[in-house]
Amino acid sequence: MASSILVLGAGMVGTCTALHLQQLGFEVTLVDRRAPGQETSFGNAGLIQSEAVEPYAFPRDPGFLLNVALGRGAEVHWHARGLWHMAGSLLRYLRHSHPKLHAKATEAYSRLIAHATEEHELLMVAAGAEDLVAREGFRFVFRTPKALEEAAQRAAVLYDRFGVRYQAENTTQLAHAEPALRPSLAGAVHWLDPWAVNNPGALVQRYADLFVARGGRVLTGDAGSLQPSGAAWSVKTTEGHVDAGQAVLALGPWADGAIRQLGYRFPLFIKRGYHQHYSAPTPVRQPLLDAERGYVLAPMQRGLRLTTGAEFAPIDAPPTPVQLAKAEALARELVDLGQPLQEPPWMGARPCTADMLPVMGPAPNHKGLWFNFGHAHQGFTLGPVAGRLLAEMVQGQTTWIDPRPYLPSRFD
Ligand SMILES: Cc1cc2nc3c(=O)[nH]c(=O)nc-3n(C[C@H](O)[C@H](O)[C@H](O)COP(=O)(O)OP(=O)(O)OC[C@H]3O[C@@H](n4cnc5c(N)ncnc54)[C@H](O)[C@@H]3O)c2cc1C
Numbered sequence: 001m002a003s004s005i006l007v008l009g010a011g012m013v014g015t016c017t018a019l020h021l022q023q024l025g026f027e028v029t030l031v032d033r034r035a036p037g038q039e040t041s042f043g044n045a046g047l048i049q050s051e052a053v054e055p056y057a058f059p060r061d062p063g064f065l066l067n068v069a070l071g072r073g074a075e076v077h078w079h080a081r082g083l084w085h086m087a088g089s090l091l092r093y094l095r096h097s098h099p100k101l102h103a104k105a106t107e108a109y110s111r112l113i114a115h116a117t118e119e120h121e122l123l124m125v126a127a128g129a130e131d132l133v134a135r136e137g138f139r140f141v142f143r144t145p146k147a148l149e150e151a152a153q154r155a156a157v158l159y160d161r162f163g164v165r166y167q168a169e170n171t172t173q174l175a176h177a178e179p180a181l182r183p184s185l186a187g188a189v190h191w192l193d194p195w196a197v198n199n200p201g202a203l204v205q206r207y208a209d210l211f212v213a214r215g216g217r218v219l220t221g222d223a224g225s226l227q228p229s230g231a232a233w234s235v236k237t238t239e240g241h242v243d244a245g246q247a248v249l250a251l252g253p254w255a256d257g258a259i260r261q262l263g264y265r266f267p268l269f270i271k272r273g274y275h276q277h278y279s280a281p282t283p284v285r286q287p288l289l290d291a292e293r294g295y296v297l298a299p300m301q302r303g304l305r306l307t308t309g310a311e312f313a314p315i316d317a318p319p320t321p322v323q324l325a326k327a328e329a330l331a332r333e334l335v336d337l338g339q340p341l342q343e344p345p346w347m348g349a350r351p352c353t354a355d356m357l358p359v360m361g362p363a364p365n366h367k368g369l370w371f372n373f374g375h376a377h378q379g380f381t382l383g384p385v386a387g388r389l390l391a392e393m394v395q396g397q398t399t400w401i402d403p404r405p406y407l408p409s410r411f412d
Pocket residue numbers: 008009010011012013014031032033034035036037038039040041042043044045046047048049221222223224250251252253254271272273274275307308348349350351373374375376377378379380381382
């Protein structure tokens with residue numbers, strides 16, 4: 001019993017946690033109500049973002065905020081009920097986004113991001129998943145020379161501080177690199193080291209297949225049924241109750257509901273997002289962010305995927321894909337998108353924390369319970385790093401990254 005452990009949630013974070021615990025000798029059962037990688041880790045932009053050394057701060061530009069308040073632009077959409085629900089966490093998010101605190105968060109965040117591609121590489125090779133990934137970077141494209149110049153200056157700072165490699169491209173260089181783009185753009189910052197996965201859900205499934213091939217169990221069950229049972233933890237699955245000495249909650253955007261039932265109130269919130277695939281007769285070769293408009297285009301197996309920015313709405317509120325319609329119109333200014341390929345569009349939610357750092361470590365008030373969630377805009381990137389760090393903490397060995405900035409006890 002001592003070496004048995006349940007991992008609840010089979011997204012990128014939970015699946016990688018299960019793999020790493022297994023590698024350290026634990027007998028692991030991975031439990032989800034769906035097949036692995038079918039929720040947030042399915043519908044994202046597929047980017048393994050080695051350039052994302054700074055966590056996503058609350059925007060502070062008054063013009064931008066006015067546009068958001070007035071419902072203009074494609075970057076942000078909100079439901080009044082969503083803002084009301086999340087008000088406490090959002091105010092703390094605003095406070096933590098002050099440049100001084102954001103710089104501190106960046107220090108801790110960048111230490112995780114620094115290992116993202118190397119940790120994915122190890123799993124991809126073992127899982128035989130390298131066919132799903134392209135290693136040619138990711139572009140921020142700009143419509144105006146001023147925005148391009150500012151971004152290039154910022155990229156130079158990130159290179160000096162964190163070694164994030166990039167290349168600034170002018171109109172001609174960008175047109176040469178991406179002939180599918182209409183020739184109206186000022187240029188791009190081409191981040192050279194991020195990777196692009198052309199089917200994010202399939203990558204999680206391959207990692208889960210590796211876990212099973214190595215002797216792990218994947219079961220269907222409801223994390224809401226998790227209960228302490230003597231010195232152990234028990235969860236209800238379609239194969240009956242499963243008991244284990246310890247348990248990890250890796251429920252992504254559903255973590256808040258689960259930990260509230262256990263008496264925890266952490267400053268968590270979500271940013272919903274949508275995607276649609278398009279037939280795009282000549283898609284872009286590499287993913288891009290239309291940086292002054294706030295959506296991503298990423299070539300996928302299924303078509304050209306457009307992903308939207310943040311929607312502040314309750315996780316269970318009906319979809320309102322307002323941003324998708326706006327972003328589609330904006331994207332048509334840049335490329336021949338062709339026809340939308342799915343109905344309805346996909347919707348998911350980024351699991352966010354007010355201090356922009358994930359929650360990884362022991363549950364403060366429950367023996368044998370561990371948390372691994374809150375990876376926000378980069379949970380697909382950070383899954384393997386988060387899985388390894390959590391597994392090392394569970395084993396009680398010295399961890400290869402200092403876990404203190406991410407511990408759940410920081411919210412006490
Ligand atoms: C539009 C969009 C674009 C994004 N683009 C990127 C990107 O390019 N790169 C990047 O790194 N990140 C990106 N992200 C963020 C990233 O997708 C998430 O941070 C990441 O997928 C979170 O992974 P997770 O494993 O924590 O959560 P999930 O993948 O959501 O996994 C949680 C799992 O818990 C399960 N679960 C929930 N409740 C229960 C229950 N009661 N019982 C059993 N199981 C349950 C769910 O079924 C799910 O499988 C994007 C997000 C969005 C929305």
